[in-house]
Amino acid sequence: MNTGLFEQLQRKLDEQEAAGLTMTEVLTMAAPLRRLVNWMLRQPPVTFTDVMAFVAEDEGATRAMLKALMEKGIVHSVNDAEVLRYRVQIAPRRGRPIPLNIWQSLEEKIQNEQEYLP
Amino acid sequence: MAKIISVHSFRGGTGKSNLTANLTSLVAQQGYRVGVVDTDIQSPGIHVIFGMDEEKMDKALNDYLWGRCAIEDTAYDVSPVLKVDGGEVAVMGGGIYLIPSSIKVGEIARILREGYDVSLLNDGFQDLINRLNLDYLFIDTHPGLNEETLLSIAISDIFLLILRPDQQDFQGTAVTVEVARKLDVPKMLLVVNKALPSFDFTALKKQVESTYQAPVAAILPLSEDMVRLASKSVFSLTYPDHPLTQRYREIAKQVMA
Numbered sequence: 476m477n478t479g480l481f482e483q484l485q486r487k488l489d490e491q492e493a494a495g496l497t498m499t500e501v502l503t504m505a506a507p508l509r510r511l512v513n514w515m516l517r518q519p520p521v522t523f524t525d526v527m528a529f530v531a532e533d534e535g536a537t538r539a540m541l542k543a544l545m546e547k548g549i550v551h552s553v554n555d556a557e558v559l560r561y562r563v564q565i566a567p568r569r570g571r572p573i574p575l576n577i578w579q580s581l582e583e584k585i586q587n588e589q590e591y592l593p
Numbered sequence: 594m595a596k597i598i599s600v601h602s603f604r605g606g607t608g609k610s611n612l613t614a615n616l617t618s619l620v621a622q623q624g625y626r627v628g629v630v631d632t633d634i635q636s637p638g639i640h641v642i643f644g645m646d647e648e649k650m651d652k653a654l655n656d657y658l659w660g661r662c663a664i665e666d667t668a669y670d671v672s673p674v675l676k677v678d679g680g681e682v683a684v685m686g687g688g689i690y691l692i693p694s695s696i697k698v699g700e701i702a703r704i705l706r707e708g709y710d711v712s713l714l715n716d717g718f719q720d721l722i723n724r725l726n727l728d729y730l731f732i733d734t735h736p737g738l739n740e741e742t743l744l745s746i747a748i749s750d751i752f753l754l755i756l757r758p759d760q761q762d763f764q765g766t767a768v769t770v771e772v773a774r775k776l777d778v779p780k781m782l783l784v785v786n787k788a789l790p791s792f793d794f795t796a797l798k799k800q801v802e803s804t805y806q807a808p809v810a811a812i813l814p815l816s817e818d819m820v821r822l823a824s825k826s827v828f829s830l831t832y833p834d835h836p837l838t839q840r841y842r843e844i845a846k847q848v849m850a
Contacts, residue, residue, distance in 0.1 A: 495712075498743030502775050513777040516747045519719065565712035568740050570705065582698045 495566030496549045512549070512563055520553050520560035595722040597730045598848055599749040603765025605636075605736040607755045608786040611819070612844075613733040614642040615829045616753075617689055619845040621672060625687040625728035628668065628721050630654065632714065632745060633735040634704050637694035642824050643671040645693060653695035657717055658709045664717040665724045667692050690725050711740050715748055729848070737765075738772060751848055752778040753810070757787045758797065763804070770805045782810040782847060790814045810844045813837060 501512050507530075514529055515521060521529075527537040541561060544550040551564045600613045613629060621627045631639045631654065640650065650669075657664040668690040695701065722730055732745045746752055752773050756762040766783070773781050785801055788794065794812045801809050816837045819828055829838040 567710045568708040570708035
């Protein structure tokens with residue numbers, strides 16, 4: 476793993492809100508962190524040992540990194556059969572601020588038109 | 594270990610859903626259990642190719658995303674309704690489980706208005722694989738780049754990127770290839786669709802591969818028969834001996850490799 480990982484990670488995390496990670500943010504991450512997130516997305520929840528093996532860092536550094544990721548809501552932990560596992564927390568997709576009555580009008584219009592269809 | 598295959602294009606109208614439906618059917622005919630999810634929530638359509646009647650669509654992906662049911666409850670086994678050459682029921686060695694998106698205006702509107710928990714998609718894909726014991730899961734995506742599309746690309750074992758021989762498609766594909774590389778997709782295959790039969794396919798393949806530095810799984814000719822079929826059924830089942838079906842088989846082979 477790249478030695479500059481923690482500086483890059485910290486910089487990124489400082490800008491991040493603790494509301495999960497958007498996929499768009501993954502694209503702008505520094506390569507080592509992006510690789511870790513991509514890898515975690517493809518796995519079922521992973522153990523601390525799995526993460527340590529993937530990032531090829533020592534225990535202390537890996538623990539500090541996971542702690543930072545969890546504090547910012549990018550990673551969260553799950554208890555699976557008494558083993559602590561970690562997974563990426565994806566941010567919910569935000570709705571678009573369109574007035575409700577636009578959709579209601581559209582639906583009513585379509586329903587009315589369907590009544591007149593042959 | 595099940596494989597997840599995302600079928601995507603930067604622009605609409607490239608033939609994503611038709612490619613997905615054909616690959617799904619060809620892979621299932623080899624005896625595999627195949628799932629196909631329509632994640633094009635804003636403009637769903639693949640259920641039409643599988644002959645699903647919207648009136649009988651009791652549950653859809655939207656119901657799972659709103660927490661109304663488990664994702665496997667939205668899966669329809671469409672293999673019995675598939676016909677070969679317009680008559681005999683296609684013998685599927687495996688099975689096809691379609692998870693459609695709702696075609697109801699209110700449901701589409703709700704997704705656009707309120708958004709949803711994207712991570713549910715990832716969990717749902719894994720649950721489908723486990724609970725339906727799938728060998729392959731195809732994801733038919735919404736064109737362009739958005740959160741769901743990026744997630745689908747990120748979790749794919751194989752990323753099938755479809756484009757037409759068109760300057761707008763070429764440019765958009767370049768963006769998508771770059772994104773897929775950033776998301777560490779293990780295997781990316783390009784498919785060129787709707788190429789005029791008069792084109793030199795060998796030269797076109799070479800040009801596309803050289804431009805994107807990625808393999809082209811097949812060049813599919815613009816087919817009058819496909820246009821005439823108008824998404825009424827799965828092309829490769831309706832025309833099993835058609836040259837276009839042979840091209841679909843070549844892609845399916847690379848997906849299963």
